[in-house]
Amino acid sequence: MREGFFCKIVGLIGVSGLFLQQAVAQDASVLLADREDETQETVLPYYDYDHIPDFTYEEVEKRISEMDTDMPFELNETIFAFIDYFTVRNRDYTRMVLARQEMYFPMFDEVLSRHDMPEDIKYLAIIESGLNPRARSRVGAIGLWQFMPATGKEYQLYINSHVDDRMDPEKSTDAAIRYLKALNRRFNSWELALAAYNCGPGNVNKAIRRSGGKRTFWGIYRYLPRETRSYIPQFQAIMYVLRHADKHNLILEEPAYTVDHEKVTLGTGFTFENLAKHTGLCLEDLELLNPSLLRSEVPEFGKNISLNVPRYQHAYITENMDWLVDSLETTQQRYLASLPEKEEKPLHNITYRVRSGDVLGKIAQRYGVSVNQLKNWNNLYSNTIRIGQVLHIYQDSDTFEKSLASSQQQNSDSDNSAGKMYTVQPGDSLWLISRKLDGVTIDQLKKLNNLNNNQIKPGQKLKIG
Template sequence: MKKLFLIFFVFLILRADVVNDSNINVLEALNIEDSFLLNPTLQKQYKEYAYRKKRYFLNILENGYDILPIIRKSIQKSNIPPELIAVAMAESYFMLDAKSHKRARGLWQFMPKTAKRFGLRIDSYVDERLDPIKSTQAAIDYLKYLHDYFGKWYLAIMAYNAGEARVVEAVVRAKVDKLCKIEGKSCKNDPDIKKYRKIIREYQQKGSRAYLPLYKLYKKLSHIHITLDDLLRYQPGLKRQYLPKETRKYIIKILAMSFLFNNDEFLKYSNSYILNSGVTPSFDKVTVPGGTSLFYVAKLLHMSYKELREHNLHLKNSFTPPYKYYIYIPYKKIAYFKEHFKPKHFFYVYKVKKGDTLLKIARKFDTKIRYIRDYNRLGRYLRVGQRLVIPMNSKFVKYRVRNGDSLAGIARRFNISYKKIMKLNDLKSTVIRVGQILKIPQRY
């Protein structure tokens, strides 16, 4: 008897850590029944984060120091549950350049097709999945769409991970199983149940080609109530559970993280400044002409190229696309930038010689054929004497020494001191040889 009382007492202590008004509010915001707080998997995950993995969790928050204000502000404006911050946390650990083996990228781990569907540009010059502001708005739009589709936030979150169709299938299967129990029908012999199971099987075999009948069944069974516990319940003997293992872990992880976000004791431990890291973002957007060099902007603003690049990971190169575009710069430098910025490009003007091809020229300047085509609006052919604008992706031009060249002559051609060329290439003397590759610093 004493042993049973002790077990019950320990259970109450552990239960008290999870079962509280704050966590109930989280569940209600995501349309989950309060009883789910007693789910043992959820309790285990929460305690692991709260006690054994405290430092790990804080490291994730520190990654998001500059990102959290952006997400919070966007979510507040969009009138969706603030708990959805945990989706970004679970997807990328707040790392802007996160990528998966499935080609998902960025803070919200968008796949290319979904990213374009929700307004993110991906081309040879930019990948806006790596833009924290644009990708956050796209993620909010996607989650709102999923909420409209399913009517519940927790289903929207799982669909964000597994896809709409996979969650529709899970809901239909769980409802069909529940229908058997509610009405006492035989799952083997009832004609309606047999028809429903056939629709499910055909979808599993044919995929999108058989989705419409499955979706119609999903709507037809809307009167059958199921819970998150129902969807996560393990079905012995079945290889294909209602939901993929990854998705089952995903929703638990997001709930555990959301509980910690709302835990007063944890916030005290974490020096809550991390979660209140600025009312506004530390950087802002400015529009610049096509081909603007980040090297030039960094020099203009008296900051390192590396720091500026970290705010502009959505740019695939060190220059902007051949169309009017935007970059992010530190908020405190906006006024200075607007006063002193003059359109200036980090290009090299190259004169086409006999025997030149676009491939040769691209290799010479360590760039891509497409960039040269786009910036010069080229047709099929080059002509000798034609001048090409070469967008540069580094601070240097690679120059191959030709017969008759001298270091002084090369320096004059590039309007730079020969001593700078010597220093950059670690030359001990002015002697150079035919075929030697020299790095030439560009002026901007």
């Protein structure tokens, strides 16, 4: 019996050992599988974007001295501070322009070569706009090269409520290069030409005079506007940073590339949406390639406007040009026919002379128009107006009559108010004046005229009702 009992015990231990071996083997296989997964994870490409390599002034100075450029410069503390800014404190901005450079630099290089200009001028667009063709400054400068309206028109950039060529990368680049070329001829120095591009030739001439006739940027540095003093050092810092981005661990995995495109002319008076429906083009591509068309449409103008379309659809569009133009015209005509007819109302041209305390918003509210309408009618590029300036305001008959009635009411109220005034005579006091006027007390006179005491003087005008 004991032998049977011991046999059973030995059998159970054997079976348990078998199960234990299988369990251990299973756990071991799981562990090995986990280790294999871990091994696979560790061999995947990994970039430490947060690692910022150390660098010294001497290292940067040596790299700059070895740069191959038509616009050489010497490193100083100001430029070094901006290099530190772009490589340490604002690395996100630098990565952003690194990603965008392939979209515009090839076109910049072509235009600069055509005008026999230094290739490094292309870096100026980074300082101006961060390579954003729709960039807009607080003072109204727009586009890759930040043209103000007056300068843009001087260099044949068309600007209205439908089209703004300052946002056209090709047209604005050609205009900017021609402008910079003219400034360089004037100052015979690229640094001074760039400074004039930023603050205007007048300010550079003034700085030259105040410096005693010096004609270098650092010679007139202290006499330039504050923004311009940092403008050239930023430009020179970017020249260095984009050449040596890898030295500062500014790694770019996926640069942005522009959509290859060709120009076509399809007439006028159609929307991007309709063109996309008829051709299968991507609406977003059309808007990306044509940023100067502000309303995503080709407006009805006296001249045809060339449209950028993706190259892969260019052949299809040119082969079916007649059918496509006819279809777009038909769609537009049907759309216009579906609109309710509006009765044409005659417009009245009102001239208004700006007075002290006036602002565009106040004038627009008074005449029932918008600030943008005031600016368009009077060719204003900002909200600044001056006393005595004449503004033209256009109103239909209904609005004109309401404004006229309101103006007459204001004049009537002014006349009534003027009739309830009293001029203080010699010997008058508030008590005597209150006795002369039935139902008016001294306290009422003081409240009406914001008086803190009973002192009045001859000739003073008092409201009495």
